[in-house]
Amino acid sequence: MRAIWKGAVSFGLVNVPVRLYSATENHDVQFRQVHEKDGGRIKYQRVCSIDGEQVAYSDIAKGYETPEGQMVVLTDADLADLPLVTSKEIAVDRFVSAEQISPLVLDKVYYLEPDKAALKPYALLRSALEESGRVAVVTVSLRTRVTVAVLRVKGKAIVLQTLLWPDEVREPDFAVLEAKAEVTDSEQAMAAMLVESLSGDFDPEAYEDTYEQAVREVVEAKLAGGEVKEPEDKPEESAEVVDLLAALQASVDRAKKARGEAAS
Template sequence: MRAIWKGAVSFGLVNVPVRLYSATENHDVQFRQVHRADGGRIRYRRVCAIDGEEVSYDDIAKGYETQDGAMVVLTDDDLADLPISTSKEIAVDKFVPSDQIDPLYLDKCYYLEPDASAVKPYVLLREALTDTDRVALVTVSLRTRMTVALLRVRGEVIVLQTLLWPDEVRPQEFDVLDEDDTEVKPAELSMAHLLVESLAGDYDPHDYVDDYEEAVKQVVEAKLAGGEVAVAPEPEDDGGEVLDLLAALQQSVDRAKKARGESDDDEAEQKPTSEAKAATKSGKGKKRKAG
């Protein structure tokens, strides 16, 4: 694994240099949109929804859309004074009982690895969290934004898990559950308990397999074995920009002609014939020669 962040855990006067690693990775099946005829990838252009023109990266700004649909364009100057943090400290705010953390607030998970010189304080913190059945609430700056997270123990490793902000958790509002006339009979509850006990067991993550991913892989392997593979040539990067520029110039010319009331026929009449061009070049050559 490759560390994505380096810093230190600080609690009291103790400082533990650590490296941060992503604890999970996404294995969802990813399909790409391709041309059915030859397997070429479908590419999308950055087009303005108002004028239909393709927009270069230099002309792209950040926009904030309000709830009523208004778009506020923000410049770099507007964003210059935002509270951006580059701190490399994981600062412990408090140690709280682990059962106070609603799993609904748990977000992304990372492993913390101590530096070789900081193993002892790392183990000290790990054992303290385990013995007291507490987690450490911390603040940490990831990708220039300060966020709240917690430190908890998983096996021999301390895990940092970011928390969602309160307004990111939707309220549970279901009117159907507010009805007070729903009565559960003792016999029904007893039967439900028996059902739970009959299916009781321990959780082993390896008991479950992503059968969809496995099935997709089998289909792909079968097509590879049968030679059903479309290898589309990659377009040349330097040529693509030229073609886009030529197309943009052509559109500009067409619009300018339309604004002047000209047509392609008018342009054809104004263009000199090949014989006229030759005569013009010949005349110019004779002039230079005579001089």
């Protein structure tokens, strides 16, 4: 693993130098759009939706679209005075009961690795969290944005998990839930029996991503049978694929922002 951030956890007068690592990775099967006849990757160009002209990267600016569909173009000067924070500190604000943190607000998760010289204070914080049964609410600046997170223990490691802001969590506003459901005692008893019959410990190894495995088997079978395309323009098109991914990501983020959701 490669560290994505380096700083220190501070609680009271104690500082613990740490490095931050992504604790998860995405293994979703990735498909590319290709020409069925020869396997050539599909190119996408940066084209203005108004004049139809292709736009160079140097002429692309950031735009904020309002809920009404208006577009506000922002320059580097407009963004220069934004409250960006580059502090390398994970500041513990308070220790709270883990039950107070709703699972709905939990977001990305990272491992904290201590410097060798900081192993003792790291172990001290880890044991304090374990013995108290609490999590530490912290603030941290990641990618120049301040976010709230919690520190918890997983095995011998301390884990940092960022939290969504309150307005990023939707309310279950369903009118049907306002209606009263009449449940009889016998139905309730039967439901309780079903829960009891299916009770047990959670074993993540008991579950398997069968879709990914099936796709890989299909791919391996085609490779074994020689069904492989060798596009000649691979280097040039790989750059276009990166452009496509960036464009798709920007589109997804914009759509989420319009719906009031958190961008990726």
